[in-house]
Amino acid sequence: MIPKNKIAYIRSLHDKTNRISDGVFLVEWRKCMLEFMNSDFEIVEWFFTEELVLQKQYKFPYQIVTIGELARMTTLTSNDAGILLVKMLDHRVSKIKKDELVLVLDKINDPGNLWTIIRTADWYGISQIICSPDTVDCYNTKVLMATMGSFIRVSIFYTDLDQYLSEIQWKIYWAYLNGESTHTKDFSARWGYLVIGSEAHGISANLKQYITDRVTIPRFGLAESLNAGVATAVILDRMMG
Amino acid sequence: MIPKNKIAYIRSLHDKTNRISDGVFLVEWRKCMLEFMNSDFEIVEWFFTEELVLQKQYKFPYQIVTIGELARMTTLTSNDAGILLVKMLDHRVSKIKKDELVLVLDKINDPGNLWTIIRTADWYGISQIICSPDTVDCYNTKVLMATMGSFIRVSIFYTDLDQYLSEIQWKIYWAYLNGESTHTKDFSARWGYLVIGSEAHGISANLKQYITDRVTIPRFGLAESLNAGVATAVILDRMMG
Known part of the structure; x- marks a missing residue:
């Protein structure tokens, strides 16, 4: 039985x-839980339902939860697997590797854009994303579920972009x-930073001073803009090949 | 006052x-309503709130609705503008122009993918999309709102793809x-058909016989797939330039 204060x-x-x-964040969906259990993330606590345990002998120090207890712990409307408490990565920006292409997201507030960008980054072999503090939280369950495994391969940092980019x-x-x-730009270096702003507001005014190269996806029709996730993918595709 | 049977x-x-x-379909959001009123779509009925009418002298034969009546008619949780009844386009596939690039969507069932693809098509100057009958309905309010004006420039047809592509x-x-x-493929023709299937299931087995060219977006990382909307954009960007 899980103590009330633990559930709270x-x-x-x-x-x-x-x-x-x-x-610490929660990992709740069966597929997601298995991905994290097979990753380098540090898991603090394991809560498994009997049903999940029956499928396999897990070596983790798990606690058994009933479906009733789980219903009071989970953010999902239906969860028959369990829940993990997982430690966030070390987010100090000093950890960012600088000899590769890094994505920078400024005020991306739609979770759908964030998870699309994480998956796309993983497709193009980008392993680091730096987000402004007001970019949507990558640790919400929806985002974790929708990145379909890419989350464990792409490190996501939140930091003040003004300070970071100034250096x-x-x-x-x-x-x-x-x-x-982007069709004629020379991207042969394949490293540096690619800054993506929100569709509605672009990037913050104070970041513009750090930009060395403004790039544009050529438009052949009349749409006012491309979705931020789509724009990221189209540019990465040109940068990489 | 709007009669009860009209509201029903x-x-x-x-x-x-x-x-x-x-x-016939509904157009409900102020921005969306204005776009359709400025388009070639045939509007069957206009329902405006007093508030909307006050802003401008509209020449349309509108009926005034109260906010209370509107609340019983709208699909939105909040609507202070009104509602339009609009005629669907003529969807007979005989209307499809054949001397340009046409997108074909097979079983795209996520509304977010559909609206992203409609906007992307509009960016790249694609004016026609043919969907399988089980692709998500483009006339639902969410899709109409999220296409941000591109809907009125991109014609969307629903038809049996097996029969259509066979000819x-x-x-x-x-x-x-x-x-x-897609990085080395010669796309200089810039016309023909580009078929996009669902991420989970690809395209229907019976459509494969009609494919003349299989194209792949090169992968540099480990993600299993790209989102269908993203993949469409990345390929169009290569086809167009």
Whole structure:
């Protein structure tokens, strides 16, 4: 039986602020749980239903939860597998590797855009994404589920972009409406930073001073803009090949 | 005052089956309504709130609705503008123009993918999309709103793809995992058909016989697949330039 205060604690992690202050997030879907159990993420606690345990002899120090207890812990409307408490990665930006192409997201507030970008990054072999603090939280269950495994291969950092970019010596590309065509731009370096802003607002004014290269996806029709996830993919496809 | 049976009729159009049998759909959001009023779509009835009318002298034969009446007609949780009843386009496939690039969607069942693809098509100047009958309905309010104006520039047809493609003499490209690289493929013709299947199931087995060219987006990382909307955009970007 799971103590009431443990259930209350896990419920508190539904909230982004509590996740961040504790550095712990929830992993709840069977497929997702298996992915994290096979990853380098540090798992703090394991809660499995009898049903999940019956399928395989797990070596983890799990606790058994009933479906009733789980219903009070989970963010999902239906969960018959269990829940993991997982430690967030070390988000200090000093950990960012600088000799490769890094994605930078400024104020991307739609979860669908974020998970599309994480999957796309993983397709193109990008292993690091730096987000502004007001970009949507990557540790919410929807995002974790929708990235379909890419989450464990792509490291996501949240930091003040103004401060971070001010110290960068490499190229900083910005996907912008009036820049150089991505069809003719020379991307042979394949490293540096690619900054993506929100469709509605672009990037923050104070970041523009750090941009070295403005690039634009040529338009052949009349749409006002491309979805941020789509734009990221189209540019990465040109940068990589 | 709007008669009860009119309100009931409009409510019946929340349902896809009724929309299709009547050939009429609802346009409900202020921005969306203005776009359709400025388009070639044939509007059958106009329902405006006093508030909307106050902003401008409209020449249309509108009826005034109260917010209370509108609440019983709309699919939105909040609507202070009104509702339009709009005629669907003539969907006979004989209307499809054949001397340009046409997108073909097979079993795309996520509304988010459909609206992303419609906007992307509009960006790349694609004016026609043919969907399998089991692709998600483009006339639902969410899709209409999210296409942000592209809907009125891109014609969408629903038809049996097996029959339609069997009569095609042009190139039929398929976005597939083991085809020719989109980075080296010669797309100089810029016309023909590009078939996109669902991420989970690909395209229907019976359509494969019509494919003339299988194309693949090169992968540099480990993600299993790209989102269908993203894949469409990346391929169109290569086809167009």
